[in-house]
Amino acid sequence: MKKSFVGVSVAAVCLLMALKVHGAEVAYVASLNTLPQAQGFQYVDNPEGAPPPTIAGALLLQGPTTNFGQQFWLSPVVGRIVFDEDFYMEATLRVDSSTYDVPTEGGIHRAGYHLLATDEIGRRLFLSIASTGVFLNTDQEGELTNGIPFTAMSIAGGFHTFRVSTQGGHALLSVDGAAVGQTLFGPSGIATPNLIAFGDISNLGSSQTALARFAYASAVPEPSSWVLMALALPVLAMRRRYR
Numbered sequence: 001m002k003k004s005f006v007g008v009s010v011a012a013v014c015l016l017m018a019l020k021v022h023g024a025e026v027a028y029v030a031s032l033n034t035l036p037q038a039q040g041f042q043y044v045d046n047p048e049g050a051p052p053p054t055i056a057g058a059l060l061l062q063g064p065t066t067n068f069g070q071q072f073w074l075s076p077v078v079g080r081i082v083f084d085e086d087f088y089m090e091a092t093l094r095v096d097s098s099t100y101d102v103p104t105e106g107g108i109h110r111a112g113y114h115l116l117a118t119d120e121i122g123r124r125l126f127l128s129i130a131s132t133g134v135f136l137n138t139d140q141e142g143e144l145t146n147g148i149p150f151t152a153m154s155i156a157g158g159f160h161t162f163r164v165s166t167q168g169g170h171a172l173l174s175v176d177g178a179a180v181g182q183t184l185f186g187p188s189g190i191a192t193p194n195l196i197a198f199g200d201i202s203n204l205g206s207s208q209t210a211l212a213r214f215a216y217a218s219a220v221p222e223p224s225s226w227v228l229m230a231l232a233l234p235v236l237a238m239r240r241r242y243r
Contacts, residue, residue, distance in 0.1 A: 026075060026196075027215035031058040041073040044199075063208030064097065065112065065200040072114070072199025081119040081194050081218045083166045083185055089117050089216035090163035091198060093129070095155050098207035100130035108142045109135065109150065112207030115164060116197040117216065121188040125171050127164050128202070131156040136164065136173045138186030148173050148181040159212065 028036045033055050037043045045052075050065040065071045081087060098112035111128035118124050126137045126147075132155065136148040144150075153175065163174045166185075173180040198214045200207050 024079075025215050025217040026077075027213060028060075028073070028075075028198075028211075030055065030060045030212050033058060036060065036073040040076050042076075044070060044072050044074060046070045050200075058212070059094075060211040061209075062199065062211065063206070065206045065208070067099070067206045068203050070200055070203055072197050072201045075196035075198075075216065077194045077196060079218060081117065081196070083119045083123055083125070083171070084169065085218060086166065087117070087119070087216070087218045088163060088165035089115050089125075089127075089196065089198075089214075090161055091115055091214045092159060092161045092212040094157070094159045094210040094212075095129060095131055096208040096210065097156060098130045098209070099205045100132055100150070101204060102144070109144055110142060110202045110204035111135070112200055112202070112205035113209055114197070114199070114201040115162065115214075116195065116201055117164070118191040118193055118195040120193050122191045122193050123185050123188050124191040125164055125166075126201075127162060127173065128205075129155065129162060129207075130205075134162065134173065134175065134180060136171065136181075136183065138171065138183060140190040147171075147183045147186070151180050159210075 028039050028041060032039065035053060035055060047069050049069055050063065050071050053060060053062045053071070055061070062071065093113070095113065100109070100111050102109045111130035113129040115127040116125070124138060124140065126142065128135050128137070133150050133152040135150040137143070137146050139146040160176050165172050170182045170184060172182045196216050
């Protein structure tokens with residue numbers, strides 16, 4: 001009886017550990033009062049020139065960034081990112097200012113703050129946030145007619161939660177829980193696989209922001225989680241057989 005109980009307990013622990021890894025959220029939390037670099041994110045400042053980001057009042061303060069520079073963070077990717085499975089990324093952010101530019105030629109638009117995700121086959125979700133609205137591109141260039149087009153809304157001055165999620169072959173965009181729109185995924189092979197980033201990623205915009213939190217999660221487990229489940233399930237099956 002004791003051995004049986006121990007076996008089931010070990011199996012249950014393995015299964016719980018596997019489920020914890022499955023879909024684990026990776027987050028930057030400004031209330032820890034450290035820069036993203038201290039929480040495992042890679043800082044990119046290219047070229048240098050904008051004021052360095054700082055922490056104040058449990059917020060990550062950034063900007064004003066330069067119109068022809070980049071200042072953002074790359075996230076360490078846990079496991080694989082697959083848009084066909086449940087995936088999301090979101091940021092709770094105050095936008096003090098963020099540009100929106102539509103060049104007269106080329107049909108490409110840019111904003112001053114972004115959330116970027118690419119999955120394991122190189123598909124791309126690129127959320128752009130301006131003071132006056134949001135848009136989501138799934139192509140490589142950011143064409144006006146691609147993805148979810150620019151949707152005007154008053155964003156500057158207050159905190160908002162911007163969320164991109166995937167479901168049933170579509171990418172969905174919401175702001176503060178209200179749906180903005182949805183779009184089919186774009187082509188594969190157009191971006192470096194398995195990338196997550198946030199900040200001023202474009203070199204055709206500038207912004208000044210205060211970030212409280214950024215997070216993402218994918219429902220695809222790491223190989224280690226499959227090992228844990230493989231260890232757990234046979235033990236549970238044997239326990240059921242001998243009851």
